[in-house]
Amino acid sequence: MIQTTSDTMTENTMLEVRDIKRDYELSGGLFKPKKTIHAVKGVSFKLERGKTLAIVGESGCGKSTLARMITFIDEPTGGDLLIDGKKVDTRAGHLTKEMRQKVQIVFQNPYGSLNPRQKIGDVLGEPLAINTDMSAEERRHRANQMLTKVGLGPEHYNRYPHMFSGGQRQRIAIARALMLNPKLLVLDEPVSALDLSVQAQVLNLLADLQDEFGLTYVFISHDLSVVRYIADEVMVMYFGEAVEYGTREEVFSDPKHEYTRTLFAATPRADVDSIRARIAKKKAANAA
């Protein structure tokens, strides 16, 4: 049977990626031939509405390239991208406004992703000014509403990014991503630049927002303890390939691939038993 779009997409599927590929071409020098880097070598997955998919891997494994393709920043060199049941035409100039509004992204570094010369109110109002024909007053109203939603207040409307802490800035970046009522939010390491206590607050906020707006998350991270906490499904990437993909329980209880096991073994453990074991080992080594 030939599978058509309508067969594989159920009502509930928010995002489907089929064998997506991205190659980068390095232009050669006078004597150097051209080189092609396969950043993402054919990744497929399906994500249901309201769920969270975590993508794990080390730097250079292609997880951010994948995020850039899902958010239309980069054009895939091969494969299909289906969002909300529709196949996305990712060629430049073919993207609809509506599609762009459905998908938003939050970047890793809240210090780099906000314009230092733009007031927070303008940061939040800009997506509305570009994509809708709302009046300035209404934009202001919406921005203030969103500020309250992410745990800030209307008094922050006229301030500049440098007046905020890292955690507050990440809240602003999240608020900006939510201004257009997206359905799919791509979070590219949203908490790895934050302190532990702030990290917990932002993760709680993300969970609340997911419930309130019925958001679907693609959560990119290298921190397995965060992934274990937030994800419904987990995909492990290694050199551009998805080496492991399954529900959180499957991946964490029974990792199939060698690399996933290495990753688990490398994660520092902060429980009392492993500290005891380490101290005992050290004592034994000292005695010997």
Add this chain to the structure above:
Amino acid sequence: MALLQIDNLTVEFETATGWFRAVDGVSITVEKGEVLAIVGESGSGKSVSMLAVMGLLPWTAKITADRMLFEGKDFQALSPADRRKLIGKDIAMIFQEPVASLNPCFTVGFQIEEVLRIHLGLDRQARRARAIELFRLVGLPNPEERLNSFPHQMSGGQCQRVMIAIAIACDPKLLIADEPTTALDVTIQKQILDLIMDLQTRTGMGLIMITHDMGVVAETADRVVVQYKGRKMEEADVLSLFENPKSNYTRALLAALPENATGDRLTTVSDFFDGNPEPASEARA
């Protein structure tokens, strides 16, 4: 005699609104062969207190301490020249951003041989031999060729290995590692931590591990100092810290770990206190 003993260290910076106290009366001791972890969030003064020990703060910083002894020698009484002889030789430091802390204009071979020339006065051949030996020790492949590489030609993990090689070049008695693995991947972090711990056991040097990662603390430390807003909240050996934390702040930090999440929500620090937590009574004594 303790290797390093600091009593009541205070560091202040002048700001537009008056003096800002970054470190407020912190006392730290490290014994020979001991691994001390200093944990805290950004702004807790954990790095600044160690930079003050190293003398790496700008002259605008006001540093006061009742005592600052290294192997019984009073640090504050030393002339800057004498102090420079000590630093880099007996006390060495590894920084957070390996790529940024190496000089991009010189080969890593030049940078490690510079340390050997200034502190040990070795001749050219001995320097080269020792540099190759050190690179082999920290697990860099092809050490002879690596000497001629520039920092940008190497990965972050390799740069951190070079930094470690430079730090241990003169067999320091005390190594201060300031977030040595924060910029690295988990698998590389494991390798670097294993390397540092292995060197520590082999040489028996004192090690101060500055970090914000409770996992790193659990994997490396003997004793832990918890700092918050420039003040020492708690000091305990690693097992009792995790088993039975005394101060509110430590309890909050441990509860905020995602792996300790109970139910749907993570506990945040503000669930434990508003504003300034009170340190456990022992910590201030």
